[in-house]
Amino acid sequence: MAKKKKSSTQDDGGRARKKLSHYDERGRARMVDVSAKERTVREAEASALVAMSQEVLRALPKNPKGDPLEVARTAGIMAAKRTAELIPMCHPVAIAHIAVTLRVCENGVAIASKVKTRAETGVEMEALVAASVAALTVYDMCKALDKGIEIREVALERKSGGKSGEYRRAPRK
Numbered sequence: 001m002a003k004k005k006k007s008s009t010q011d012d013g014g015r016a017r018k019k020l021s022h023y024d025e026r027g028r029a030r031m032v033d034v035s036a037k038e039r040t041v042r043e044a045e046a047s048a049l050v051a052m053s054q055e056v057l058r059a060l061p062k063n064p065k066g067d068p069l070e071v072a073r074t075a076g077i078m079a080a081k082r083t084a085e086l087i088p089m090c091h092p093v094a095i096a097h098i099a100v101t102l103r104v105c106e107n108g109v110a111i112a113s114k115v116k117t118r119a120e121t122g123v124e125m126e127a128l129v130a131a132s133v134a135a136l137t138v139y140d141m142c143k144a145l146d147k148g149i150e151i152r153e154v155a156l157e158r159k160s161g162g163k164s165g166e167y168r169r170a171p172r173k
Helices: 054-062 068-080 124-142
Strands: 008-010 016-018 040-051 095-105 108-119 150-160
Touching: 040 124, 054 124, 068 095, 068 108, 068 124, 095 124, 108 124, 124 150
Parallel strands: none
Antiparallel strands: 008 016, 040 108, 040 150, 095 108
16 A cells, blocks of 8 residues: 655754645656545635826726726636636636625725635635736736836735635735
């Protein structure tokens, strides 16, 4: 009977050290086998900021392509559902819920995504892809006014469920 491979190894001081799970013992990229994992409710939230000038912010409601925030919300939802097609080692996951919200703030557009499933693996990548594609869509809809728009601070804010449990990003300083 083959022994189950541990997800950590020992460093020189005898302390447990985590290792990357998407590599086999020879260092080749691989998709993690999640077949033995328990199906549990898993959630993830991500965020992004699209930084833009006041001029571009004022022009948002008058965009001839349509409402940039609504188009970006829809794009984020669609992208989350296609994450496994974009990220090579990401498992296809049946998504139970996706929410993408966009809010105009003083220096741009703040984006938040939330994804929920009941599966053997988490939905952090789906939440990050949703926030990223929503941000790229805002850029696309507004780039005619300013090519200097910046996408910043794409980050996982929170995740729950699974063996690794809860994660919450530390507050920004």
